Amino acid sequence: MARRSVADPGPATKRFVPPAGQDEPAREAARHLSAIMQEYAGIVRSREGLAQAKGLLARMAGLAGSGFAGRDWWEWQNSLTVARLVIEAAWLREESRGAHYRSDFPQARPEWLAHIVWQKDRGAEVCKLCLG
Numbered sequence: 001m002a003r004r005s006v007a008d009p010g011p012a013t014k015r016f017v018p019p020a021g022q023d024e025p026a027r028e029a030a031r032h033l034s035a036i037m038q039e040y041a042g043i044v045r046s047r048e049g050l051a052q053a054k055g056l057l058a059r060m061a062g063l064a065g066s067g068f069a070g071r072d073w074w075e076w077q078n079s080l081t082v083a084r085l086v087i088e089a090a091w092l093r094e095e096s097r098g099a100h101y102r103s104d105f106p107q108a109r110p111e112w113l114a115h116i117v118w119q120k121d122r123g124a125e126v127c128k129l130c131l132g
Helices: 023-040 047-064 071-092
Strands: 114-121 124-131
Touching (some): 023 047, 071 114, 071 124
Antiparallel strands (some): 114 124
16 A cells, blocks of 8 residues: 655644555644644634644545554544534634634624524535524
């Protein structure tokens, strides 16, 4: 099986090459994912940072279907899905609310007093806003 890697596009990333069937590369991928989320989708967020995170997660998603096995890989794939949905929800919410601050949208907006809910519809994720 060919080895694949994620490019090194920013300070929160590093190269990793996960060989099939080994858990340590999955743990390294999980640490990599955690660093991306802390750097770009933590308490202080911006459209630019969220865009960078989206790109990095898209690159990581290419590894998810690469034939890697083991519980750690399944957990990493699930974490990658959750991270992608968190980033998409933060991208949609153009305001600051509670402990989550959007540096490009510093004020709370009453029209965003809602929950963002993702669900599957015929295999595709669909976003819903649920008021109060």
